Amino acid sequence: MTTIRVGGTHTSLEKAEQHVREYVTNTGRRWAYPAYDGYPGHDGPELGEADLLAPALLNAQQNPIGSYYGFESILDVLNERLAEIPTDVTLDIATDATLEKIAQLYGVLDTNKPKYISLTKLSKALHRKRPGLLPLYDRNIRHCYVYAHGAPVPDTKNRSWTDLTRLWVAAVQEDLTTQLDQWTALAGLATGPTITPLRALDIVGWYLGDQRGSGEWTSEDPEPSDV
Template sequence: MTEQLTVGGRKIPLDDAKAFARKYLSGEGIWAYPAYDAYPGHPGTDVGHADLLAVALLNAHQRPLDSYYGLESLIPLINERLSDPALQGSLAEANAATLDAIARLFGVLDEKRPKYVSLTKLSKVLHRKRPELIPLYDKNISRCYADEGLDPRDRSRSWHDYSRLLLAAMKRDLADQIDHWLEIADLATQVKITPLRAMDIVGWHLGR
């Protein structure tokens, strides 16, 4: 029986997932790796202005100037929440307090959501600051988890509440298949990536 990898409600044969990841991680200038993963950004664990440019390296470049200024306006609130001591370790091993802290971080969009700033762009900034812990998010990842009933278009949920449910589901998929995600992460030779980034690469492919 062919072994499968699961991201949300979607599945892919393990060999096919590895084959796509091998292409993505080839470093031939076709995909976002290694540009996004090697981008130096702002040093340290807090978000600085240089980090805001990373969103373009994962093709989230709609209205780049407006997006930059919008993200810039969120820096104080982001860094306040990034300082939460619960934001440590990996998503695979995260406890409830850590998942709550990530959801609170994503929840900055409930308090202030500048035009052209989405969870997609915010996550692309934040993942690089805690690459083992904070997942990437985009419409393709959204599609994978919408198959399980987590639809971001459900306006009855705040971004905090939506992301808290999403994080629990992503933790499950990461932890339950961690050996495979580690194996895929090891395919990255130019710049190391985390198992969480490996899951994003496969999920992005599945959601297309």
């Protein structure tokens, strides 16, 4: 039986296909696809005001007004760092230099962290600008990469967002690269807006990291003090 891995979690390829197929067909309109992936947002490689609403379409909806203004307050610095991130590179072929730029981009929260803006919301705003390169983060993904048995990222107290991102994105790259054929096939199940292999990895990781076992996502990743 072929298995597929996300961090310290794994499942059969057959079950992964079931999860992704359910998510991207979305007959009951329960999931974020196609709303998030097809949301037009701001036209261009930089973040615009329209992109600041996108996290709500992945259920990062807490305090949407405060979040919008929080994003707006750091939009310039985000775009300065985002401009350093290639538009034509995917995570499976990203160099160490590009990985460091991603860490610095997500690590903006170390020095510029508005109220209501977490790594969850930040990643959900940024992913759509580089969907093959910038991974998504939430509490389910954190479980896969930090808390699950055999997870590749140590659970360390008082770690900076930059350091967390360095370790986590490198681990995601490993999972993506070593199983790229499987993730590419899973991404091909999308029936509307196309998704990338990286997005397919996130969908499977979301299911595998759901400790309620319900497949339901009810609230945003809480603000961790021990990132």
